[in-house]
Amino acid sequence: MTGADDGTSASASTKLDPLSPFSLVNQEGPGQAITHIKLRSDNYEEWSRSMRRSLKSRRKFGFCDGSIAKPTDDDFLLSQWEVVHCTVVQWIMNSIDPSLLDSVSDTEDARLLWTELAAQYSVVNGCSRSSLNRAHGSATWSQGDTKVIAAVYGPKAGTKKNENPEKASIEVIWKPKTGQTGKPEREYEMILKRTLQSICILTINPNTTTSVILQVVNDDGALLPCAINAACLALVDAGIPLKHLAVSICCCLTEAGEVILDPTKLEEQTMKAFVYLVFPNSISSALPQGSLDTNDEPMEHGIITSVTHGVMSVENYFRCLERGRAATAKLSNFLRNRLQSAPQLPG
Known part of the structure; x- marks a missing residue:
């Protein structure tokens, strides 16, 4: 009796509700x-x-x-x-x-x-140039629900203390959506400055300072890559001489070892580790005049910036690198097409 009751009970418990998300109707395959x-x-x-x-x-x-x-x-x-x-x-x-x-x-x-x-x-519909009228160059960049506005002012005569007067200087100012600038924002400023200096031709306008201001409109993850992409596009809009453009992406590693791209804020907080990657993208026909007058080696297959948070193995890092490079290649194509078709492109 007990065994029969148990069998009947088990059979009833395994019957799926037709409205359950685990159900498939006959036509669904x-x-x-x-x-x-x-x-x-x-x-x-x-x-x-x-x-x-x-x-x-x-x-x-x-x-x-x-x-x-x-x-x-x-x-x-x-x-x-x-x-x-x-x-x-x-x-x-x-x-x-x-x-x-x-x-x-x-x-x-x-x-x-x-x-x-x-x-x-x-991201295809997530960028625009000349967003601000008073800036020398500006751009808005959105990735998912993350949005950043970048404004470029300069170059202006003179450099700040500890800067080389024989080269142009890049100044980065980060403005959070709310509150005061803290340690994370200063770290972002440092990473952005190093990244932008590496793609700008600093010998063309020596003893000048170009200011790049980043205003966070909304942060739902992958904030730094969004800001880097906005800043790069704003530099082009301002006509600043560049060696090449830069495209950035965030690659996250889950506890299960899966790699996901440009996570949300919540996903970032649950990830085992993540890395911000910046790759070069040479597009000679879309850059301001004089941008390619440099003897630097091309970086088509290199990497400009890599910032890792958390712990990941070398193998997982290279998996992120591979996925990030493939994704930014498509972003580069989009950026190339957008810049080449832009009527306000300088030069």
């Missing part, structure tokens, strides 16, 4: 296209809205934002979670234009895949 919009390099916002609506209508978007957590090994729902999770991953892959598939990692994690696509393609 991995080969289905749940949106008619294919993700291209220039339509991320449209695609993500359509995918989000389709997934939410099926009660499946939680697999992408992490709110539907993976059950424990002893939970009877684990196998069904894995079936639905793999289906969601395939739905996303089905909605990507074939020309972009080579750029997508082979991750089988829906949340990481969703985050990676946002990091690579949401």
